Amino acid sequence: MRRANTFAVRPLTDDDEQVLRDLLDASAALWNEINYQRLMRYNDEDGFEGDVWDADTGRIEGKYKDVLAASTAQTVRRANTEAWRGFFENKKKFHDESNASVTEHPEPPGFRGNEDDGRVLKGVVRKDAYSVEWGERSRLEMVVGENLRDRHNSPKSRLRLEIVGNPNWPEYEDQGRLELWYDETDSTFRASQPVTVSDETRDTPLASEKAALDIGANNLVACTTTTGEQYLYEGRELFHRFRETTREITRLQSKLQEGRYSSERIRRLYRKRTRRRDHAQEALCRDLIERLYAKGVDTVYIGGLTDVLDTHWSVETNAKTHNFWAFKQFTERLACTAEEYGISVEVRSEAWTSQECPQCGSTDRTTRHQDTLTCPCGFEGHADLTASEKFLRRQTEQAVRPMARPVRFEWDSHEWLESPRSPRPKEQRTDPSTVHRDGNVASGES
Numbered sequence: 001m002r003r004a005n006t007f008a009v010r011p012l013t014d015d016d017e018q019v020l021r022d023l024l025d026a027s028a029a030l031w032n033e034i035n036y037q038r039l040m041r042y043n044d045e046d047g048f049e050g051d052v053w054d055a056d057t058g059r060i061e062g063k064y065k066d067v068l069a070a071s072t073a074q075t076v077r078r079a080n081t082e083a084w085r086g087f088f089e090n091k092k093k094f095h096d097e098s099n100a101s102v103t104e105h106p107e108p109p110g111f112r113g114n115e116d117d118g119r120v121l122k123g124v125v126r127k128d129a130y131s132v133e134w135g136e137r138s139r140l141e142m143v144v145g146e147n148l149r150d151r152h153n154s155p156k157s158r159l160r161l162e163i164v165g166n167p168n169w170p171e172y173e174d175q176g177r178l179e180l181w182y183d184e185t186d187s188t189f190r191a192s193q194p195v196t197v198s199d200e201t202r203d204t205p206l207a208s209e210k211a212a213l214d215i216g217a218n219n220l221v222a223c224t225t226t227t228g229e230q231y232l233y234e235g236r237e238l239f240h241r242f243r244e245t246t247r248e249i250t251r252l253q254s255k256l257q258e259g260r261y262s263s264e265r266i267r268r269l270y271r272k273r274t275r276r277r278d279h280a281q282e283a284l285c286r287d288l289i290e291r292l293y294a295k296g297v298d299t300v301y302i303g304g305l306t307d308v309l310d311t312h313w314s315v316e317t318n319a320k321t322h323n324f325w326a327f328k329q330f331t332e333r334l335a336c337t338a339e340e341y342g343i344s345v346e347v348r349s350e351a352w353t354s355q356e357c358p359q360c361g362s363t364d365r366t367t368r369h370q371d372t373l374t375c376p377c378g379f380e381g382h383a384d385l386t387a388s389e390k391f392l393r394r395q396t397e398q399a400v401r402p403m404a405r406p407v408r409f410e411w412d413s414h415e416w417l418e419s420p421r422s423p424r425p426k427e428q429r430t431d432p433s434t435v436h437r438d439g440n441v442a443s444g445e446s
Contacts, residue, residue, distance in 0.1 A: 002176075003197055004339045005132075007165035009140060009180065009189040012153065019152040019159055020189060023144055024180060026067040027123025028112040030076045033060045035109055038084060042108060052084060067145040068123075075126040075177055083109040102347070104328065118271070121182035130178050132193060134170055138163045140191065142178070163191070168340055172197045183282075184275050192336070207296030212392035214303055214384045215327060219371065222384035223288060224392045227295050228401035230385050232408045233284055233416060235325070238277075242324045245273045280411055281330055285337040287409070287416045293341040300338060300345045301395045302331055303387075348395055358390055382406070 011017035037055035044051070057080075061073045068076070090106040093099045113119040130142035141158040154160035176194030183190050214222040220235035249269050256263065292300065335345040355363045357375035366375045373383035385406055408419035 001197060001342070002339075003169045003172075003195055003342055004336075005167040005169055005193040005195060006340050007138075007163045007167065007191055007193075009191050010162040010164060011189070012160070012162055016152050016154070016159065016161065019144065019148050020161065020180075021121060021182070022148060023068065023072075023159075024121035024123045024182060025119055026064050027072065027076050028119040028121060030060065030064045030068065030073060031080055031122075032111050032114070032119070033063075034077055034080045035111055038080070039108055065145060066147045069129065069143045069145045071126045071129045071143060072123070072145075075124050075129075079124050079177075080109065104347075107328075118267075123180050125178040125180065127175050127177050132163070132175070134167060140178075161189075167193075169195050169197050184271075184278075186279070192340075208298060209296045210299050210301065210392060210396050211292050211297045212301040212303075212388050212395060214388040214391060215325070215330070216384045219384045220325060221284065221288065222382075222388040223292075224385065224388040224403070225292065225295055225297055226392065226396060226401065227297075228404050229291075229295060230388070230403055230406040231288065231291065232382070232385060232406050233288070234408060234410050234419065238280055238411050239324050242273060242277065245269055245276075249273075276413075277324065277326065281326070281333055283411075283415055285330075285334045289334070289337045289341055289343060293343060298343055300334070300343060301391065302334070302345060302347050303349070303391055348391075356390055358386055 009020075011020055034055065034057050037057070037060065038052045041051045041055055057077050061077050064073045064076075087106055087108055090102045093102040094104075094106055112122055125142050130140065133139050133141075140161045140163050141154070141156070142161075143157075144152070144159050148159070149157050152159050172195035174196040176196075179192045181190055182188075209226045211223055211225040216222060216235075218234070218236055218239075219232055220238070221231070221233040223229075223231040249266055252263065252266050252269070253261075331345070331347060338345050355366050355368070355373075357363070357366050357373070357377060357379050358381075359379040360375060360377040362375055362377065365377075366373055368374075368383050371383055372380060373386050374380045389403065409416040410419045411417075
Protein backbone atom coordinates (compact mmCIF):
# COMPACT_ATOMS: atom_id res chain seq x y z
CA MET A 1 0.00 0.00 0.00
CA ARG A 2 1.13 3.56 -0.71
CA ARG A 3 1.82 5.99 2.10
CA ALA A 4 3.92 9.15 2.53
CA ASN A 5 6.55 10.52 4.90
CA THR A 6 6.52 14.30 5.24
CA PHE A 7 9.36 16.19 6.90
CA ALA A 8 11.08 19.58 7.14
CA VAL A 9 14.31 20.18 5.22
CA ARG A 10 17.10 22.38 6.60
CA PRO A 11 20.05 23.48 4.44
CA LEU A 12 23.26 23.35 6.44
CA THR A 13 24.72 26.60 5.02
CA ASP A 14 23.56 29.74 3.23
CA ASP A 15 25.15 28.44 0.03
CA ASP A 16 23.20 25.20 0.31
CA GLU A 17 19.96 27.13 0.83
CA GLN A 18 20.59 29.23 -2.27
CA VAL A 19 21.32 26.11 -4.31
CA LEU A 20 18.05 24.57 -3.11
CA ARG A 21 16.14 27.76 -3.94
CA ASP A 22 17.66 27.89 -7.42
CA LEU A 23 16.84 24.23 -7.95
CA LEU A 24 13.17 24.66 -7.00
CA ASP A 25 12.85 27.91 -8.93
CA ALA A 26 14.20 26.25 -12.08
CA SER A 27 11.84 23.33 -11.53
CA ALA A 28 8.87 25.70 -11.28
CA ALA A 29 10.03 27.62 -14.38
CA LEU A 30 10.32 24.37 -16.38
CA TRP A 31 6.83 23.34 -15.27
CA ASN A 32 5.46 26.72 -16.33
CA GLU A 33 7.05 26.61 -19.80
CA ILE A 34 5.81 23.09 -20.50
CA ASN A 35 2.37 23.89 -19.12
CA TYR A 36 2.11 27.07 -21.21
CA GLN A 37 2.85 25.23 -24.46
CA ARG A 38 0.27 22.57 -23.67
CA LEU A 39 -2.34 25.07 -22.54
CA MET A 40 -1.97 27.08 -25.77
CA ARG A 41 -2.58 23.95 -27.84
CA TYR A 42 -5.52 22.98 -25.66
CA ASN A 43 -7.16 26.40 -26.11
CA ASP A 44 -6.41 26.57 -29.85
CA GLU A 45 -8.07 23.23 -30.49
CA ASP A 46 -11.17 23.89 -28.39
CA GLY A 47 -10.15 21.46 -25.68
CA PHE A 48 -9.00 18.61 -27.92
CA GLU A 49 -6.70 16.28 -26.01
CA GLY A 50 -4.53 14.97 -28.83
CA ASP A 51 -2.74 18.20 -29.73
CA VAL A 52 -1.70 18.82 -26.11
CA TRP A 53 0.92 16.10 -26.45
CA ASP A 54 2.40 17.70 -29.60
CA ALA A 55 4.20 20.38 -27.59
CA ASP A 56 7.99 20.24 -27.99
CA THR A 57 8.61 19.49 -24.33
CA GLY A 58 11.95 17.79 -25.04
CA ARG A 59 13.47 21.08 -26.27
CA ILE A 60 12.17 22.93 -23.20
CA GLU A 61 13.39 20.19 -20.88
CA GLY A 62 16.89 20.43 -22.38
CA LYS A 63 17.19 24.10 -21.38
CA TYR A 64 17.14 23.17 -17.68
CA LYS A 65 19.30 20.04 -17.55
CA ASP A 66 22.44 21.92 -16.50
CA VAL A 67 20.64 23.24 -13.43
CA LEU A 68 18.24 20.44 -12.53
CA ALA A 69 20.16 17.42 -13.90
CA ALA A 70 18.65 15.36 -16.71
CA SER A 71 16.76 13.01 -14.38
CA THR A 72 15.02 15.82 -12.48
CA ALA A 73 14.14 17.78 -15.63
CA GLN A 74 12.61 14.61 -17.07
CA THR A 75 10.66 14.02 -13.85
CA VAL A 76 9.18 17.55 -13.93
CA ARG A 77 7.97 16.94 -17.49
CA ARG A 78 6.43 13.62 -16.50
CA ALA A 79 4.72 15.18 -13.49
CA ASN A 80 3.14 17.79 -15.76
CA THR A 81 2.07 15.04 -18.16
CA GLU A 82 0.38 13.17 -15.31
CA ALA A 83 -1.40 16.36 -14.23
CA TRP A 84 -2.80 16.83 -17.74
CA ARG A 85 -3.87 13.20 -18.00
CA GLY A 86 -5.62 13.50 -14.65
CA PHE A 87 -7.37 16.62 -15.92
CA PHE A 88 -8.69 14.84 -19.02
CA GLU A 89 -9.82 11.83 -16.96
CA ASN A 90 -11.73 14.10 -14.56
CA LYS A 91 -13.22 15.98 -17.49
CA LYS A 92 -14.64 12.73 -18.90
CA LYS A 93 -16.04 11.76 -15.51
CA PHE A 94 -17.60 15.20 -15.06
CA HIS A 95 -19.49 14.90 -18.36
CA ASP A 96 -20.49 11.28 -17.66
CA GLU A 97 -23.97 11.49 -16.14
CA SER A 98 -23.62 7.99 -14.68
CA ASN A 99 -20.46 8.97 -12.78
CA ALA A 100 -20.91 11.16 -9.69
CA SER A 101 -17.29 11.06 -8.50
CA VAL A 102 -16.41 14.47 -10.02
CA THR A 103 -18.84 17.23 -9.03
CA GLU A 104 -16.72 20.32 -9.80
CA HIS A 105 -15.87 21.34 -13.37
CA PRO A 106 -12.18 20.40 -13.85
CA GLU A 107 -9.65 23.06 -14.79
CA PRO A 108 -6.37 22.50 -16.69
CA PRO A 109 -3.19 22.31 -14.60
CA GLY A 110 -2.18 25.72 -13.27
CA PHE A 111 1.07 27.68 -13.23
CA ARG A 112 3.52 28.08 -10.37
CA GLY A 113 3.64 31.85 -10.20
CA ASN A 114 5.90 33.99 -12.38
CA GLU A 115 9.35 35.53 -12.26
CA ASP A 116 8.17 39.10 -11.58
CA ASP A 117 5.70 38.38 -8.78
CA GLY A 118 7.55 35.39 -7.42
CA ARG A 119 7.38 31.75 -8.41
CA VAL A 120 6.13 29.02 -6.12
CA LEU A 121 9.29 27.17 -5.14
CA LYS A 122 8.27 23.59 -5.85
CA GLY A 123 9.91 20.65 -7.54
CA VAL A 124 10.21 16.89 -7.84
CA VAL A 125 13.16 14.48 -7.82
CA ARG A 126 13.20 11.05 -9.46
CA LYS A 127 13.04 8.16 -7.02
CA ASP A 128 16.55 6.91 -7.86
CA ALA A 129 18.09 10.41 -7.74
CA TYR A 130 17.77 10.93 -4.00
CA SER A 131 18.25 9.05 -0.74
CA VAL A 132 16.92 9.54 2.80
CA GLU A 133 18.67 8.38 5.97
CA TRP A 134 16.91 8.39 9.35
CA GLY A 135 18.78 8.48 12.64
CA GLU A 136 20.49 10.87 15.03
CA ARG A 137 21.60 12.97 12.04
CA SER A 138 18.84 12.39 9.52
CA ARG A 139 19.65 13.68 6.07
CA LEU A 140 18.51 13.95 2.48
CA GLU A 141 20.87 13.72 -0.48
CA MET A 142 19.85 14.43 -4.06
CA VAL A 143 21.27 15.01 -7.52
CA VAL A 144 21.69 18.56 -8.88
CA GLY A 145 22.81 19.82 -12.27
CA GLU A 146 26.39 20.66 -13.19
CA ASN A 147 25.80 24.40 -12.82
CA LEU A 148 24.96 23.94 -9.12
CA ARG A 149 27.48 21.28 -8.08
CA ASP A 150 30.33 23.68 -7.32
CA ARG A 151 28.11 26.05 -5.36
CA HIS A 152 27.12 23.83 -2.43
CA ASN A 153 29.22 22.57 0.48
CA SER A 154 28.28 18.90 0.38
CA PRO A 155 31.25 16.51 0.26
CA LYS A 156 29.88 14.71 -2.80
CA SER A 157 28.37 15.90 -6.07
CA ARG A 158 24.96 15.43 -4.47
CA LEU A 159 23.39 18.18 -2.39
CA ARG A 160 23.17 17.11 1.27
CA LEU A 161 20.47 18.59 3.51
CA GLU A 162 19.45 18.03 7.12
CA ILE A 163 15.91 16.79 7.69
CA VAL A 164 13.75 17.14 10.79
CA GLY A 165 10.86 15.01 11.98
CA ASN A 166 10.04 11.39 12.64
CA PRO A 167 8.70 9.39 9.68
CA ASN A 168 5.29 7.76 9.96
CA TRP A 169 6.61 4.92 7.81
CA PRO A 170 10.33 4.39 8.56
CA GLU A 171 10.33 0.88 7.06
CA TYR A 172 9.25 0.62 3.45
CA GLU A 173 9.78 -1.57 0.42
CA ASP A 174 10.14 1.16 -2.20
CA GLN A 175 10.12 4.94 -2.51
CA GLY A 176 8.49 7.16 -5.12
CA ARG A 177 9.61 10.48 -6.52
CA LEU A 178 10.33 13.12 -3.90
CA GLU A 179 8.29 16.34 -3.79
CA LEU A 180 10.01 19.45 -2.44
CA TRP A 181 8.54 22.90 -1.78
CA TYR A 182 9.10 26.07 0.23
CA ASP A 183 6.38 26.80 2.77
CA GLU A 184 6.22 30.60 2.94
CA THR A 185 3.86 30.63 5.92
CA ASP A 186 6.62 29.48 8.27
CA SER A 187 9.71 30.00 6.05
CA THR A 188 10.52 26.30 5.91
CA PHE A 189 11.47 23.89 3.16
CA ARG A 190 9.39 20.72 3.23
CA ALA A 191 9.43 17.37 1.46
CA SER A 192 7.04 14.49 0.89
CA GLN A 193 8.41 11.01 0.25
CA PRO A 194 5.86 8.52 -1.12
CA VAL A 195 6.66 4.98 0.04
CA THR A 196 5.29 1.47 -0.42
CA VAL A 197 4.78 -0.47 2.81
CA SER A 198 3.45 -3.96 3.41
CA ASP A 199 0.17 -4.57 5.22
CA GLU A 200 2.04 -6.48 7.92
CA THR A 201 4.15 -3.46 8.90
CA ARG A 202 1.22 -1.15 9.50
CA ASP A 203 0.94 -0.27 13.16
CA THR A 204 -1.72 2.42 13.34
CA PRO A 205 -5.03 2.99 15.13
CA LEU A 206 -6.84 2.93 11.78
CA ALA A 207 -10.09 1.00 11.99
CA SER A 208 -13.10 1.11 9.70
CA GLU A 209 -14.64 4.33 11.03
CA LYS A 210 -15.83 7.03 8.61
CA ALA A 211 -16.14 10.82 8.69
CA ALA A 212 -18.04 13.32 6.54
CA LEU A 213 -17.24 17.01 6.04
CA ASP A 214 -19.60 19.82 5.17
CA ILE A 215 -17.65 22.70 3.61
CA GLY A 216 -19.53 25.85 4.55
CA ALA A 217 -19.46 29.53 3.72
CA ASN A 218 -19.21 30.78 7.33
CA ASN A 219 -18.11 27.65 9.15
CA LEU A 220 -15.19 26.34 7.14
CA VAL A 221 -15.63 22.69 8.08
CA ALA A 222 -18.31 20.80 9.96
CA CYS A 223 -17.30 17.20 10.59
CA THR A 224 -19.22 14.18 11.87
CA THR A 225 -17.73 10.73 12.49
CA THR A 226 -19.28 7.30 12.91
CA THR A 227 -17.77 7.27 16.41
CA GLY A 228 -20.11 10.10 17.44
CA GLU A 229 -17.66 13.03 17.42
CA GLN A 230 -18.47 16.36 15.79
CA TYR A 231 -16.00 19.16 15.04
CA LEU A 232 -16.77 22.68 13.84
CA TYR A 233 -14.07 25.03 12.48
CA GLU A 234 -15.40 28.58 12.39
CA GLY A 235 -14.28 30.97 9.64
CA ARG A 236 -16.03 34.30 10.02
CA GLU A 237 -13.04 36.10 11.52
CA LEU A 238 -10.72 34.64 8.90
CA PHE A 239 -12.96 35.79 6.08
CA HIS A 240 -13.32 39.23 7.66
CA ARG A 241 -9.54 39.71 7.56
CA PHE A 242 -9.40 38.35 4.01
CA ARG A 243 -12.09 40.80 2.89
CA GLU A 244 -10.39 43.75 4.62
CA THR A 245 -7.15 43.00 2.77
CA THR A 246 -9.09 42.67 -0.50
CA ARG A 247 -10.67 46.09 0.05
CA GLU A 248 -7.27 47.63 0.66
CA ILE A 249 -5.98 46.06 -2.56
CA THR A 250 -8.96 47.50 -4.44
CA ARG A 251 -8.36 50.94 -2.93
CA LEU A 252 -4.70 50.93 -3.95
CA GLN A 253 -5.55 49.72 -7.45
CA SER A 254 -7.94 52.65 -7.88
CA LYS A 255 -5.06 55.07 -7.23
CA LEU A 256 -2.71 53.59 -9.83
CA GLN A 257 -1.76 55.69 -12.81
CA GLU A 258 -3.47 54.89 -16.09
CA GLY A 259 -1.85 51.92 -17.77
CA ARG A 260 -0.57 50.42 -14.51
CA TYR A 261 -2.24 47.37 -13.01
CA SER A 262 -0.18 46.59 -9.95
CA SER A 263 2.54 47.79 -7.60
CA GLU A 264 4.98 46.26 -5.16
CA ARG A 265 2.67 47.13 -2.25
CA ILE A 266 -0.32 45.49 -3.97
CA ARG A 267 1.71 42.36 -4.78
CA ARG A 268 2.86 42.25 -1.16
CA LEU A 269 -0.76 42.40 0.06
CA TYR A 270 -1.76 39.62 -2.33
CA ARG A 271 1.07 37.44 -1.00
CA LYS A 272 0.14 38.25 2.60
CA ARG A 273 -3.51 37.39 1.98
CA THR A 274 -2.63 34.09 0.31
CA ARG A 275 -0.14 33.09 3.00
CA ARG A 276 -2.67 33.69 5.76
CA ARG A 277 -5.24 31.53 4.01
CA ASP A 278 -2.76 28.76 3.20
CA HIS A 279 -1.45 28.73 6.76
CA ALA A 280 -4.98 28.37 8.16
CA GLN A 281 -5.76 25.62 5.63
CA GLU A 282 -2.62 23.66 6.41
CA ALA A 283 -3.22 23.92 10.17
CA LEU A 284 -6.88 22.91 9.82
CA CYS A 285 -6.04 19.86 7.70
CA ARG A 286 -3.35 18.77 10.12
CA ASP A 287 -5.48 19.30 13.23
CA LEU A 288 -8.54 17.55 11.79
CA ILE A 289 -6.71 14.57 10.27
CA GLU A 290 -4.78 13.91 13.47
CA ARG A 291 -8.05 13.86 15.42
CA LEU A 292 -9.71 11.53 12.91
CA TYR A 293 -6.65 9.28 12.83
CA ALA A 294 -6.78 8.92 16.61
CA LYS A 295 -10.45 7.89 16.35
CA GLY A 296 -9.71 5.11 13.85
CA VAL A 297 -11.17 6.86 10.78
CA ASP A 298 -9.97 5.36 7.50
CA THR A 299 -12.21 7.24 5.02
CA VAL A 300 -13.28 10.90 4.83
CA TYR A 301 -16.15 12.01 2.58
CA ILE A 302 -16.24 15.59 1.29
CA GLY A 303 -19.23 17.24 -0.33
CA GLY A 304 -18.71 18.64 -3.83
CA LEU A 305 -18.38 22.38 -4.38
CA THR A 306 -21.34 22.48 -6.78
CA ASP A 307 -23.60 21.40 -3.93
CA VAL A 308 -22.38 24.29 -1.77
CA LEU A 309 -23.07 26.84 -4.49
CA ASP A 310 -26.42 25.34 -5.51
CA THR A 311 -27.65 25.48 -1.92
CA HIS A 312 -26.19 28.76 -0.64
CA TRP A 313 -25.17 30.75 -3.72
CA SER A 314 -24.67 34.46 -3.30
CA VAL A 315 -21.97 36.91 -4.29
CA GLU A 316 -20.45 36.68 -0.81
CA THR A 317 -20.68 32.87 -0.68
CA ASN A 318 -19.10 32.63 -4.13
CA ALA A 319 -16.23 34.83 -2.94
CA LYS A 320 -15.74 32.66 0.13
CA THR A 321 -15.76 29.28 -1.61
CA HIS A 322 -13.70 30.30 -4.65
CA ASN A 323 -11.37 33.11 -3.61
CA PHE A 324 -11.07 32.87 0.15
CA TRP A 325 -11.41 29.21 0.97
CA ALA A 326 -10.07 27.92 -2.41
CA PHE A 327 -12.14 24.72 -2.26
CA LYS A 328 -10.11 22.72 -4.78
CA GLN A 329 -6.83 23.62 -3.09
CA PHE A 330 -8.28 22.69 0.29
CA THR A 331 -9.43 19.24 -0.84
CA GLU A 332 -6.03 18.56 -2.41
CA ARG A 333 -4.26 19.67 0.75
CA LEU A 334 -6.57 17.55 2.90
CA ALA A 335 -6.00 14.48 0.70
CA CYS A 336 -2.24 15.00 0.84
CA THR A 337 -2.26 15.24 4.64
CA ALA A 338 -4.61 12.26 4.96
CA GLU A 339 -2.29 10.16 2.80
CA GLU A 340 0.44 10.51 5.42
CA TYR A 341 -1.85 8.73 7.87
CA GLY A 342 -3.27 6.14 5.48
CA ILE A 343 -6.68 7.83 5.34
CA SER A 344 -8.50 8.05 1.99
CA VAL A 345 -10.49 11.12 0.90
CA GLU A 346 -13.50 10.83 -1.42
CA VAL A 347 -15.53 13.68 -2.94
CA ARG A 348 -19.24 12.83 -3.12
CA SER A 349 -22.47 14.64 -3.81
CA GLU A 350 -24.13 16.09 -0.70
CA ALA A 351 -27.15 17.58 -2.47
CA TRP A 352 -29.97 18.68 -0.13
CA THR A 353 -28.22 17.59 3.07
CA SER A 354 -28.16 21.23 4.24
CA GLN A 355 -31.92 21.56 3.80
CA GLU A 356 -33.25 18.17 4.85
CA CYS A 357 -34.73 17.79 8.31
CA PRO A 358 -33.15 14.76 10.00
CA GLN A 359 -36.31 14.21 12.03
CA CYS A 360 -39.10 14.18 9.44
CA GLY A 361 -37.14 14.17 6.17
CA SER A 362 -38.73 17.37 4.83
CA THR A 363 -36.70 19.63 2.50
CA ASP A 364 -39.29 22.21 1.45
CA ARG A 365 -40.51 23.15 4.94
CA THR A 366 -37.16 23.72 6.63
CA THR A 367 -35.78 27.19 7.21
CA ARG A 368 -32.14 28.15 7.59
CA HIS A 369 -31.19 31.35 9.39
CA GLN A 370 -27.42 31.85 9.67
CA ASP A 371 -26.20 28.70 11.47
CA THR A 372 -29.59 27.36 12.55
CA LEU A 373 -31.85 24.91 10.71
CA THR A 374 -35.48 24.72 11.89
CA CYS A 375 -38.48 22.68 10.81
CA PRO A 376 -42.20 22.95 11.67
CA CYS A 377 -42.00 19.40 13.02
CA GLY A 378 -40.09 20.80 16.00
CA PHE A 379 -36.49 20.18 15.00
CA GLU A 380 -33.91 22.90 15.61
CA GLY A 381 -30.19 22.32 15.22
CA HIS A 382 -26.92 23.60 13.84
CA ALA A 383 -27.32 23.60 10.04
CA ASP A 384 -23.77 22.61 9.08
CA LEU A 385 -23.37 19.93 11.73
CA THR A 386 -26.76 18.51 10.83
CA ALA A 387 -25.74 18.48 7.16
CA SER A 388 -22.47 16.66 7.86
CA GLU A 389 -24.27 14.00 9.89
CA LYS A 390 -26.91 13.53 7.20
CA PHE A 391 -24.16 13.33 4.59
CA LEU A 392 -22.35 10.71 6.65
CA ARG A 393 -25.45 8.57 7.06
CA ARG A 394 -26.10 8.73 3.33
CA GLN A 395 -22.57 7.59 2.46
CA THR A 396 -22.23 4.83 5.04
CA GLU A 397 -25.82 3.59 5.06
CA GLN A 398 -25.27 2.50 8.62
CA ALA A 399 -26.18 3.66 12.08
CA VAL A 400 -24.12 6.50 13.49
CA ARG A 401 -23.49 6.54 17.21
CA PRO A 402 -25.31 9.19 19.26
CA MET A 403 -23.59 12.54 18.88
CA ALA A 404 -21.40 13.95 21.61
CA ARG A 405 -21.39 17.69 22.18
CA PRO A 406 -19.65 19.33 19.21
CA VAL A 407 -16.13 20.69 19.66
CA ARG A 408 -15.75 24.17 18.18
CA PHE A 409 -12.50 25.72 17.00
CA GLU A 410 -11.45 29.32 16.32
CA TRP A 411 -8.34 30.52 14.48
CA ASP A 412 -5.86 32.63 16.48
CA SER A 413 -3.59 33.43 13.49
CA HIS A 414 -1.33 30.51 14.39
CA GLU A 415 -3.38 27.47 15.33
CA TRP A 416 -6.94 26.24 15.80
CA LEU A 417 -7.92 26.51 19.45
CA GLU A 418 -11.00 25.14 21.15
CA SER A 419 -13.57 27.90 21.39
CA PRO A 420 -14.76 29.12 24.80
CA ARG A 421 -18.24 28.48 23.40
CA SER A 422 -17.46 24.77 23.00
CA PRO A 423 -19.33 22.72 23.92
CA ARG A 424 -22.68 24.44 23.88
CA PRO A 425 -25.22 23.08 26.33
CA LYS A 426 -28.02 23.11 23.74
CA GLU A 427 -26.64 22.44 20.28
CA GLN A 428 -30.09 21.45 19.11
CA ARG A 429 -33.57 21.51 20.50
CA THR A 430 -36.52 19.35 19.56
CA ASP A 431 -40.14 19.50 20.58
CA PRO A 432 -40.54 16.32 22.71
CA SER A 433 -44.09 15.83 21.50
CA THR A 434 -42.88 15.26 17.93
CA VAL A 435 -40.21 12.65 18.64
CA HIS A 436 -40.75 8.89 18.97
CA ARG A 437 -39.34 7.25 22.03
CA ASP A 438 -36.67 5.45 20.01
CA GLY A 439 -35.88 8.44 17.74
CA ASN A 440 -32.35 9.75 17.34
CA VAL A 441 -31.37 13.40 17.56
CA ALA A 442 -29.26 14.57 14.66
CA SER A 443 -26.72 16.92 16.20
CA GLY A 444 -25.66 17.67 19.73
CA GLU A 445 -27.19 16.14 22.83
CA SER A 446 -30.30 14.00 22.81
